[in-house]
Amino acid sequence: MSEYPSKIKTRKYFIAAILLFIVQMLLGLVMSVMFLARDSSTNLPLTFDILKALHLNLMVLWLLLGFIGGLYYLLPVEAGRDILHPHLIDIQFWFLLLIGIGIIFSEIFFTGRNWWLVEGREYLEAGRLWDILLTVGLLSVVYNVLATILESKNKLSSPILVLAAGAIGSILMYVPGEIWFDSIVAAEYFRWWVVHYWVEASFELIAAGVIALILLAMTQVRREIIEKYLAIEVALILLTGIIGQGHHYYWIGTPDFWIFLGGLFSALEPVPLFLMVWSAYIDLKENKKPIPNKVVLYMIIGATIGNFVGAGLWGFIHTLPQINFFTHGTQITSSHAHFATPGTYLLLVIGIAYLAIPEISGRWNFSQYRGKIGFWLLVIGFMNMIIALLIAGIIQVYQQRVEGLSFMSVQNTLLPYFEWRLIGGLIAFAGGLLIAYDLILISIIKVNST
Incomplete structure (x- = not known):
């Protein structure tokens, strides 16, 4: 039995995240087939744009569930006490899942029929009703986390403060997407506040805090x-993440100074995170310290x-304005x-799951070969x-934007x-299935609470 019973409640977050x-991935494979069949021979009831919206929103949902589960799993040890309101962990899970x-x-x-249910803006397709409910759900998570931190028996550590900042930032940066503007330039300007500041600021803070806590553990x-x-x-996240937003502002009607700022501040933020993990790896190698759970190490290094x-080098290469002028909207972006x-x-998220689920389920000595194979299948896929997309994008830039050929040609x-x-997607899908099977298999054990 864990010293902190609330940890057991996080298992459902990780299982739901990997299943979502x-x-x-399945929707991505369907869209890959549609790219090849040109949508004519698939005979699916859903159009490509709806499938793409589902593909993107499922990603946001499993990311949120995985990160929230990680917050609740990692917080008690650093705080020196259990989650203050453990019953909220269950309520928030089902509430967020129902919103999804x-x-x-x-x-x-309801696409194109009801603004309260579907707004239709790319990445922000969720309607106003779901925006409000999601904000309420995230606020309740932040409340539970901050209440636990304030009641902590230990001195507040840097990783916990970074995690809390990331959680709060996720809410603050979601609000601009709930404001509607008559100007399409203003609407686009603030839409990227949500998309960019979630992925390249708030989520980066959460990722940095989680990696730090896992390395410490x-x-x-x-x-x-x-x-x-x-x-x-x-x-660097606060500097490059905030100002680096400018690479989304090149071609939407904003002032010219964003071209300079966006190109300058788009690549530095991953450097210290890489050095942190590299230093830990070198220390482990030199001192030959055993790591029983190598799957987690694989995932964190990966x-x-x-x-x-x-995110860093690949993004920087094509967010320089002189290059982005040609590559914007091509397969290089994909x-x-x-x-x-x-x-x-x-x-x-998978790394946190492989750290949490064996402990929660009392399966410390689980077989790791499935997790390792799944990792390599994901990486190879x-x-x-x-x-494939990079080469396709380079060809697309040359033929379409240099030679002037038509899009369909x-x-x-x-x-x-x-x-x-598509072949790569199938390989990655096999890796995802193997990891999902492995995590569910590890978790199949009787526990005192769910």
């Missing part, structure tokens, strides 16, 4: 080393590399998206997708790369 990811189901149902049946690396790099990471290369988000946040040239992307 599987559904998201409501968003999905609305997008399938799994290794014997000195706390001051972890917290030093964490402080640098937070400073997430750090994904963040550094996928390559970056499929590198940065799964490469960072997916592996991080996504890297095939990323490279270029699509014919890209078909082999879309086939390659």
Whole structure:
């Protein structure tokens, strides 16, 4: 039995997150087939735009559930006490899950019919009703986290404060998306406050805090080393994440100074996080400290590399304004998206799950080979997708924007790369299924509470 009973309640968050990811991947595979069939021979009741909206919103839902589960799992140890209101953990899970189901149902049946149920803006498709309910749900999570921190028996640590800042930022940065503007430029300007500041500010803070806590829990690396790099990471997130927003403002009618600022501040934030994990890895290697749960180490190292290369370098290469002028809206953007988000946040959520579920279920000595195989299948699958989309994007830029060929003519040239992307997706999907099966298998044990 855990010293902190509320930890047991987080298991459902991780299982739901990985299952929702599987559904998201399945929709992605369907869309990959539609790219090849040109939507003519699939005979599906849902159009491509609705499938894409579902694909994106499922990602947001499993990310939220995974991060909230991670918050509730990691907080008690650092705070030196259990979650102050453990019953809210269950209520919030079902509340957020019902909101997610409501968003999905609305997008399938009410797109273009009801503004309160579906707004239709890319990435912010959820209607105003779901916006309000989601804000209430997230506020209740922040309340529970802050109440627990304020009642903490221990001195407040840097990772906990960073996690709390990320959670609060998630709410603050969601509010601009709930404001409607008559000007399409103003609407686009503040839409990116939600999309960018969630992914490249609030979620980055949460990711940094979670990685720091996992390293502290799994290794014997000195706390001051972890917290030093964490402080640098937070400073760079606040600097580059906030001002780096400018790379979304190049072509929507904003002032010219955003071109300079957006190009300058778009690549530095992953550097200290990479150094933090690298320092921990070198310390482990030099001192030969055993790590019983190597699957978590795989996921954390993978997430750090994904963040550094996928979000940082991959993003920086095509967010320079001189390059983005040609690459904007091409498959290069899709390559970056499929590198940065799964490469960072997916592996991080799975890593937390592999840390939490064995402890919650009392399965410390679980077999790790399925998790390792699943990890490599995900990596190989996504890297095939990323490279295929990158090459397709380069060809698209040259043929469409240099030679001036029509959009549909270029699509014919890209078909082999879309086939390659589909093969990569199938490999990654197999890895996701194996990991979901493994986590469910580990969790099948009687516990005193759910």
